[in-house]
Amino acid sequence: MYDAIILLAGSGQRSGLSYNKVFYEVNEKPLYAYSLDVFLQDKDCKNIIFVCRAEDTDIVLDYFEEQSIDKQKVEFVVGGLTRQESVLNGLKKVKAEFVFIHDGARPCINLELIERMKKELVYEKAVIAGIKATDTLKLIDAFGDVDKTIDREKVVQAQTPQAFNSDLIIKAYEVAASEKFVATDCASVVEYVNSARIEFVEGSRWNIKVTTADDLDVITYLLSKGE
Numbered sequence: 001m002y003d004a005i006i007l008l009a010g011s012g013q014r015s016g017l018s019y020n021k022v023f024y025e026v027n028e029k030p031l032y033a034y035s036l037d038v039f040l041q042d043k044d045c046k047n048i049i050f051v052c053r054a055e056d057t058d059i060v061l062d063y064f065e066e067q068s069i070d071k072q073k074v075e076f077v078v079g080g081l082t083r084q085e086s087v088l089n090g091l092k093k094v095k096a097e098f099v100f101i102h103d104g105a106r107p108c109i110n111l112e113l114i115e116r117m118k119k120e121l122v123y124e125k126a127v128i129a130g131i132k133a134t135d136t137l138k139l140i141d142a143f144g145d146v147d148k149t150i151d152r153e154k155v156v157q158a159q160t161p162q163a164f165n166s167d168l169i170i171k172a173y174e175v176a177a178s179e180k181f182v183a184t185d186c187a188s189v190v191e192y193v194n195s196a197r198i199e200f201v202e203g204s205r206w207n208i209k210v211t212t213a214d215d216l217d218v219i220t221y222l223l224s225k226g227e
């Protein structure tokens, strides 16, 4: 049993769009709605916490009306200036024992990945999706020159969802807020307080985060062919 936080409250500046990238449509469906559909299909997902910018909430509500999406399981929360603040706002609404935290800008999530993560949560308090590096990895210096090659067996690229025992992640975020620790993902906050082992689960190469304008082309291709 878990709650899901879906993050929509960014601005998507690196995408070059004139609007928040999570509203970019493929097959007449906004990117965030792909993740929503997946979590709505999972009986174990008790509540979906939608973290939106105040000015975007009406657009999302209109979409729910148009598509006759049942809002019973969905709660709306206003996001913050950073991803971390948005997550913290979402965490304040969590009631279930576990919480899955997911970027609305990663529409290629699927139920198989959620199932694999749920299996790990039987034993673990923190589980993140990611992919292993396949390229050779170099450390570079401040001038962009190669310093050395690093062992790719020891590197993974973190994705979302990231799933946690709710008490654990709420406490970690409270400590981070009080100590002004800021990070780009949720697992980093747990690493910071060092309160649990974090299990890595193989995600998928298709589970990309739409960040740049190029990613918009890639995601259009992936979603159009049903990934």
Ligand SMILES: Nc1ccn([C@@H]2O[C@H](COP(=O)(O)OP(=O)(O)OP(=O)(O)O)[C@@H](O)[C@H]2O)c(=O)n1
Pocket: 007, 008, 009, 010, 011, 012, 013, 014, 015, 021, 022, 051, 079, 080, 081, 082, 083, 084, 086, 087, 102, 103, 104, 105, 106, 209, 210, 211
């Ligand atoms: N204040 C913020 C910033 C980000 N996000 C969400 O976190 C996810 C990943 O963030 P990122 O790609 O950094 O999103 P943006 O802030 O939208 O992008 P940019 O940095 O290019 O402006 C996205 O689903 C985004 O909507 C959020 O909920 N609240």
Ligand SMILES: C[C@](O)(CO)[C@H](O)COP(=O)(O)O
Pocket: 083, 103, 157, 158, 159, 160, 184, 185, 186, 209, 211
């Ligand atoms: C959470 C995340 O998507 C995991 O890869 C990523 O860290 C977000 O980073 P961003 O710099 O905010 O895009």
